[in-house]
Amino acid sequence: MMGHLSSPPSTSARGPVVRRVVKLLRRYRSAAAVTLLILVAQSVAVWRFGSVQELGHPQQPWGGRGGRRGRAQLPDADELLPRSHDYNALYLPNERFKSNIKENVKQLKNMSSLETKYSSWQNLGNEIAVKNEIEKKISRNALAANGIARKGNTSSKLWSQHHQKSLGSIHGMKASRFLQKDIKTHGGLTSNNIKAVMVGGNSLRQNRAKTKASTDESQAFPQPISATPCKIVEADALSAMSRAQSRQCKEELAAVVCLHQQGRLMPEELPRTCPLKEKKPGVSVQWLQEEAARAALPAERGRPAAAGEAATSSPVRVAFVLAVHGRASRQLLQMFRAIYHASHFYYIHVDKRSNYLYKQVLVLAQRYENVRVTSWRMSTIWGGASLLTMYLRAMSDLMAMDDWPWDFFINLSGSDYPIRSNNELVAFLTKYKDKNFLKSHGRETEKFIKKQGLNRVFHECDEHMWRVGERKMPAGIAIDGGSDWFAVTRQFVSYIIHSKSRLVSQLKQFYAFALLPAESFFHTLLVNSEHCATLVDNNLRMTNWNRKLGCKCQYKHIVDWCGCSPNDFKMHDLPRFQQLTRPTFFARKFEAVVSQGVLTSLDAALFGGPPPPSGPSLQAYWENAYDERTDSSASLGDAALTIYQGLFRLGLAQNAHQTPRSGSSLCSYEPVGHPTAAHIYFSADRFQGILVQQRASHSASRHEEVLETWAYPSNHYKVYNSTLLPRLQKMEVGTDWDPKERVFRNFGGLLGPWEQPVAVQHWVPGANVTVTVVWLDPAGVIAASYDAPVRGDLLVTLYRPPLRLPLRPGAWSVRLLVRWRPVAEVLFMVCPLAFLDGQPMTKEKAAYAHMGPPQNKYLEQSFQGLRRVLKLPVENTGQQEANEHALLTDKALWAWIENLISRFWVLADTCSVSESSVRLGCQSLPPCRQSVWSSHYPDPKSELGPVQLNGTIRH
Incomplete structure (x- = not known):
């Protein structure tokens, strides 16, 4: 470990104290190395303690405080994640890890009385190597705990090779090998695809789209810049580079950090060209009930819908930009039916990862002349710079389509739905055809900046938003932001795409490295530009916010920040659509897998037709x-x-x-x-x-x-004694828990040996209670047991015990007890696999996948002492049968699979x-x-x- 220290200066340059320290350091080199190893071990211990967490959320180190018999104590559902306003705890493992790394480096400096020097990223060995050594041990221990790192295990070997490759891409890499390359930034895109992005996207049917090559197209996006080597000491940057998976991403992160440290990444000040004195100018609009009622009347095609509209004012035409992803094609088609009109235009972008939906959208576009699909596709992650890039590119494409004379740009997603008719929308926009509609945050600017993370530098690569440092807001302009759903005029879009002003070009550069840039870029540009007088603080949307459920840090796996997302509308929300007083034409979010009924009822109220549940498929x-x-x-x-x-x-x-x-x-x-x-x-x-x-x-x-x-x-939930615990409504087990909608996204609970299931309990309000939850595997092995304190106001509690994998296939049981008296039980199936990596199962692979965890231990603790309390046989008689099943292949394996499935599923029809x-x-x-x-x-x-x-x- 001492080899990571910098070489000491010459003896003649040292004072007597320094010479004395160096002499002692050389004499006790082994002791110093042991000390450093202890520090590393402490870091591993802290990390491992924090990694045994519910649902994989790293923010909570679950302790066993107050637990009995060595069981872990369960936190309640509302404490699973940091509060939405606790931004210091947004990425706690990194913060704790960075603290340990800093302490290790500090100890190294104290031991040697030398200053660790960084001449380039190549010389980051002192800090990066310690960090990666800790990560290596953590990952090895975590895999061992999950039963993966076992003797002769191919997965362990593959992981080891991958980890060594990852280490090699950081430690010892010469900065000249990548930092001297041009890192072309395009709203967060990598240098590999920047050339494709800089070319204007043609429409799907170019024979119908009279597109022109825009000479000002480069103005729509940030320009290429290059970075030179630098020393990187920012903890966020080091953490991001060590966690990034691909070499390309690591290189991009390093280049971004160096550019930022050199003051070349973003502007320090920008000009404000708004002629108004107010920092947040805006105008109010009115939409009286009488106007809405007149506009709602049927209108002839191509004629203004509002009866009082001036005869010389032609109705506006809207370019709807639909940004869609996922697999909900039928919901998208239902929404498209609701918003379609022959006088409008529809430009659809399908996420690069959604191939099934893309195929469905291509079929849709072939049917209508005013529908086109982007010929380019991007992976637009939540909060990513790629979302802003996608909107800018769509705007550039639309401006180049001479045969589409649109007046307004309105963005929608597949989870939106209209709540007023097209006639009403057209009448309103025609009345205010020179206004831009964006919703502001409505709070103090400083709080908004911190909440949005605008004072941090982010970079998107590997489909992740990495936090790499801090930054200051550009001087001279007002920062604004809010919702990333808007309706803006063609004039403003033209300004965004074609303007060569420093405000436009450098603001794009600033937001290319921002979190949630689409929620602030358009607002900030509008309030500081000559178009500032056209701002209306209303995005014409109704959003279903429930901060208590929607701010659960559910996107932490794709962004180094905590964010919020609106909830889905359900049937009980229908009265809210009838109580609108302000101009509102769309609502979000809707999900048919959560409530198709609200969509069907809203559609019937908006357009008429048979009331639900008329027709077998309407519901x-x-x-x-x-x-x-x-x-x-x-x-x-x-x-x-x-x-x-x-x-x-x-x-x-x-x-x-x-x-x-x-x-x-x-x-x-x-x-x-x-x-x-x-x-x-x-x-x-x-x-x-x-x-x-x-x-x-x-x-x-x-x-x-x-x-x-x-x-x-089939239902496998049993209640043994409801009087013991009347608060309990039901228990369920599954994967892909959605804390916002409180449903398992793995519908049907399709579980195999490599899954990490979650046990969820649903409650009604009542008295505080502590319950015991016990997991039993198919062989009768007690896999886990823990206490779960349930506050009186909680409606949901959940916990995912960190079980070692693979799970033993068969019928599992989760039992809930109060004072060791059984209250309820739920059974769930872990299905044996007929395939491994898509290939038919062999006997060798079956022994690996179906035998259960090493030594029959799912956790470090042994729970055999609970067998008498749970009234289980002292001797586990199911072990032999489970071992025999684990070696089955071919027809015998399928017989086992079908027998097990038939116990948990009902075959209804064919x-x-x-x-x-x-x-x-x-x-x-x-x-x-x-x-x-x-x-x-x-x-x-x-x-x-x-x-x-x-x-x-x-x-």
Whole structure:
């Protein structure tokens, strides 16, 4: 370890005290090394203690304070994350880690009485090496704790190779190898794709889009700059570079930091060209009920909707920019039906990671002349600079489309929905056609700057926003911001894209390295520009904010900051749409997987039509989870692939058994290949199960056709004594918990041996209580036990014990006790895998994946002393059977899988997609288009039709 110290200066240059210290240091070199190792061990201990946390949230070091028998004490759900205003605790592991690193470096300096010197990033070994050594030990220990780092384990070896490669990309790397390269910044994009970005995007159908090459296009984006080597001592930057995965990202971070330290990254002051004296100018607008009522009346196509509008004022035309991602294609289509009008224009950007949705949107664009899809795609992460870049590029494209004479730019997402008609929107915007509508934060500017992290430098790479340092706001301008949803005029968009002023160009540069830049860039530019008098403090939206639930730091895995997100509207929110007093035309957020009912009811109130629940599909919702045309089976995951195939096989078997004996062969099918599609199915805002579509071969004729099977999970929640704990409503176990909506995003609970499940308890208010939660694996091993204090005002508590992996497949149990008396129990399935890394399971792989954790220990502690208290057999008799199951392959493995799935799932029905089963004589297989549960059943609310005489596509 002492090899990391800088070489001492010459003896002649030292004083007697320094010579004495150096002599002692050389004499006790081994003691100094031991001291440093102790410091490193302390850092590891602190980190490991903080890493055993609920839901992987690093902000809370869970202690066992007050716990009995060595069990960890459970925090309540409201304490799982730091409060939304506690910005010093936003990334606590890094802060704690940086504190330890600084202390280690300080001790090194004290031991040697020498100053550690940094001449370039190459010489960061003193601090980076210590940091990476700690991270290496932490990761090794964490993997060992999860049962991965075991003898002969391929995963451990692969991880080790990856970690060594990561270390090599930081420690000992010459700065000249990358810092002298041009790091071209484009709103957070890397130098690899900057050239593609700088070229204006053409529309999907260039034969219809008379686009022109914009000579001023480069003004839309920050310009390339280069960095020279520097010494990096900023703790945030060191932390970010050590955590970044790719070499490219590490290089970009280093270049950004060096540019910032050299004062070349962003401007120190900017000119303000607003002629008004107010720092936040703005005008008020009125929208009287009488005007809204007149505008709501039907209007002829192309005629102003407002009865009182001047005859010479033509109605405005809107360019809607839709930024969409995910798989909710039917919800997107329903929203598109609601906002479509032939006089408007629709430019759609689909996230680069959403290939299934992109395919659906391409089909949509082919149907209508005024719909285009960006030919370029980006990964627009929450809070990232890429979102601002995407909007700037979309604006540049729209300005180049001469055949689209739009007046307003309005951005929407797939989770928005209109709450007033198109006629009302057009009438309002026509009345205020020279105004720009942006919502300000409404608080003190300094508080807003700190809350948004605008005083910090961020850089986006590896689909993550890295915090790398601090910065000052540019002098001379007013900083403003708020919502990143807006409606702005063509004149302002032209100014943003074509202006060559220093205010525009350097403000783009400033926000290229900002967190949540789209929430502040447009506001700040408008209030400081000559267009400042056009600002209206209203973004025409209604947003469903619930800070207590929406500010749970749920984006910490993609950004080094805590942020908030609005909640979904539900049925009980419907009265709020009828009580609006200010001009509001859109609302967010909506999610059909949470509540399709509110969308259906809002649509009926807005456009008329049959009130819900008229029609079998109006209250139903289908969302695609897998499609072989756009997704690989590897992306599906081994557990989901196994369960989908198991459900389909069971569906075929059930269909064959339901057929009369005289014609049993007529409905006998064998599965072929892998599933071709899968959907999650909802009805009346409740999860109804999974639909699996796959090819099957008819046993008699060998004819192949496509079938779809519907299965739903059975209830395995039992209450033993409700009088002991009347507050308890239910318990559930799953993965992908959403603390904002309080649902598991892994619908159906598809769990395999490599998952980390979470136990959730739902409560009603009442007295404070402490419960005991016990986890039992299929062999009867007590995997975990902990106490859970539940405050009287809590509605949800949850905890994810840090179990070593792999979990033993089979039926697991989570029991809840009060004073060691059983209250309730929930069973859940950990499915054996028929595939590992997409390949069929072998005996060697099965022993690795299905045997459970090393030495049967899921945690460091042993809970065998609780067997008598829980009235379990002292001798674990299920171990031998579990070991036998762990070695099964081929047909025996599938028999085990199907038997287990049948205990936790109910096979409801199967239908024929190709409808050839009837011709083959199998009457028990109805056509899917006639089965109300099928994804092929008609769904009018998301079906698109031709353009009507009134300009809409609604029948």
